[in-house]
Amino acid sequence: MEGNSILIIEDDININSMIKEVLIKEGYNVGQAFDGQEGILKFEEKNYDLILLDVMMPIIDGLETMRRIRMKSNVPIIILSAKGEETDKVIGLGMGADDYLTKPFSVPEMVARIKCNIRRCIHYSEGKEIDDKSIYKYGSVTFDMNNYCVYKGEEEVALTAKEMNILKLFFKNPNRVFTKVQIYDSVWGEDFITDYNTVTVHMRRLRSKIENDPNNPKLIETVWGIGYKLVGMKK
Known part of the structure; x- marks a missing residue:
């Protein structure tokens, strides 16, 4: 898991910095963006293994940011949002998110979900556990x-x-x-x-x-x- 790159797209400086600090301690390489437009540019500059994406952001909101990223990549995306209603989760997942974290979330849960999504993505890209009939x-x-x-x-x-x-x-x-x-x-x-x-x-x-x-x-x-x-x- 160590060495994987994660892009945090979150306009709250304190939350963004807190997540970055946690992930660096976990051994990840971390990129930061503070609005959707900057996030899209950062993603286009480098290949990331996972994106943590806030929904409510200036310039370009999270859902539109995700829509544009999904046009080019199937990178795992975990939505971060203060909106915990089921309809908001359905909209986010329906537009291409792989997972959803409702603020405030626990750090252990965030780390566990990140590891889970990256692990599964790597599993499929490497084609492990393939039967003789493929x-x-x-x-x-x-x-x-x-x-x-x-x-x-x-x-x-x-x-x-x-x-x-x-x-x-x-x-x-x-x-x-x-x-x-x-x-x-x-x-x-x-x-x-x-x-x-x-x-x-x-x-x-x-x-x-x-x-x-x-x-x-x-x-x-x-x-x-x-x-x-x-x-x-x-x-």
Whole structure:
């Protein structure tokens, strides 16, 4: 974990400095930005392994900053916000965030979530724990687990690490029904996270990328009152 680079985009100088100090002690390389515009410029100058992103910022707010970053990169993004309402979490996650911390948050929780998100991202980029059979295809979607690439038809689909992990779970277990709790435990695997609505948001994002009609999914269907299952025909 040591040596990974983290960009803090937070307009509160005290919070930004506190986080930087904590992360340096944890062995991370840390960049700082104090508004969305500066954050975008800093991100374009250097490859970061994770971004901590405040929502309420001057010049360019956090959500717009995230939208612009997501146009170029699937780097893990953890939102920092004083807004703890479920609707705000859904909006943030729906726009591409990987995780969400509500202010005030505990330092141990922040560090744990950072490590978790970086670890999972590295896991997928390196293609660890790959089975002998590395290419799975269901319907028009192909998952090359050797290179961690997903294609819809001939076009590559950009998925975040968590979306990739969710899709892998279903592709390796076709026709098996997974509850939100099972998906959550498999993908997030952290006891301190208890918001299972996060699964719903990530499923919605995943479907928007791999389904022809996300409102009428034919690949990963909803099993009402239980969860989800992969039903697309294997090829």
